[in-house]
Amino acid sequence: MLDQIAKFRQIVTLCNGTRVLLRPLTPDDKNALVAMFEPVGPDDFKTMRNDVRNREVVAGWAAGVDYKKVLPLIAVVNDRIVGDATLHFRSGPGRHIADVRIFLAKEFRRCGLGSAMLRALIDIARKSGMRQLVAEIVADQVKVINAFKQLGFEQRAIYPDYFMMPDGETHDVAVLILALASKRDEF
Numbered sequence: 001m002l003d004q005i006a007k008f009r010q011i012v013t014l015c016n017g018t019r020v021l022l023r024p025l026t027p028d029d030k031n032a033l034v035a036m037f038e039p040v041g042p043d044d045f046k047t048m049r050n051d052v053r054n055r056e057v058v059a060g061w062a063a064g065v066d067y068k069k070v071l072p073l074i075a076v077v078n079d080r081i082v083g084d085a086t087l088h089f090r091s092g093p094g095r096h097i098a099d100v101r102i103f104l105a106k107e108f109r110r111c112g113l114g115s116a117m118l119r120a121l122i123d124i125a126r127k128s129g130m131r132q133l134v135a136e137i138v139a140d141q142v143k144v145i146n147a148f149k150q151l152g153f154e155q156r157a158i159y160p161d162y163f164m165m166p167d168g169e170t171h172d173v174a175v176l177i178l179a180l181a182s183k184r185d186e187f
Ligand SMILES: CC(C)(COP(=O)(O)OP(=O)(O)OC[C@H]1O[C@@H](n2cnc3c(N)ncnc32)[C@H](O)[C@@H]1OP(=O)(O)O)[C@@H](O)C(=O)NCCC(=O)NCCS
Pocket: 044, 047, 100, 101, 102, 103, 104, 105, 108, 109, 110, 111, 112, 113, 114, 115, 116, 135, 136, 137, 141, 143, 144, 146, 147, 150
């Protein structure tokens, strides 16, 4: 399965005709990944879990990439990375579950890329035997939540005050789940 994941390639045509290659991240993508996250503005930064403007943090993700733990699918235009969507595989009693996160460069949003990347991740997750995907999204991001709902995710819970912004303000988090297979589907 890991072999198949490493070979995954898909070309996506965006609403404006731009062609984008989707493929898994490799250690060689280190500098391009750092370059994608570097210009992140304060509005995006405050809703992110990691210090993506820290070059060492981001370079470390690429250098230590391990598809058994985290599968990062990137979107590439020429030699530039314009999107990064990740599956984070849980373990033990959660080994049938993966968490999903996605980030796109600003000028590549609202043109179908986010949906295409999430669809590709959903497909890979299903083939990897995952039964559920989970997205935890700051509840104020109604449009982002709607984008996940359009792909079949359902809102299952709200965790009050679960996300602390850099200024110390807390926000609710919406938990969205996509069920990939139910027992009934096996018969
Ligand atoms: C969330 C994100 C991945 C969506 O990707 P995208 O390529 O912009 O989304 P798409 O073009 O595929 O559009 C899918 C849906 O997103 C919704 N959407 C996303 N941004 C929107 C906006 N600014 N205004 C209105 N609708 C929006 C719409 O429902 C849209 O469906 P429609 O085109 O049929 O109206 C992207 O905006 C992003 O990277 N945001 C910053 C990071 C983030 O918030 N990540 C999510 C937390 S895990």
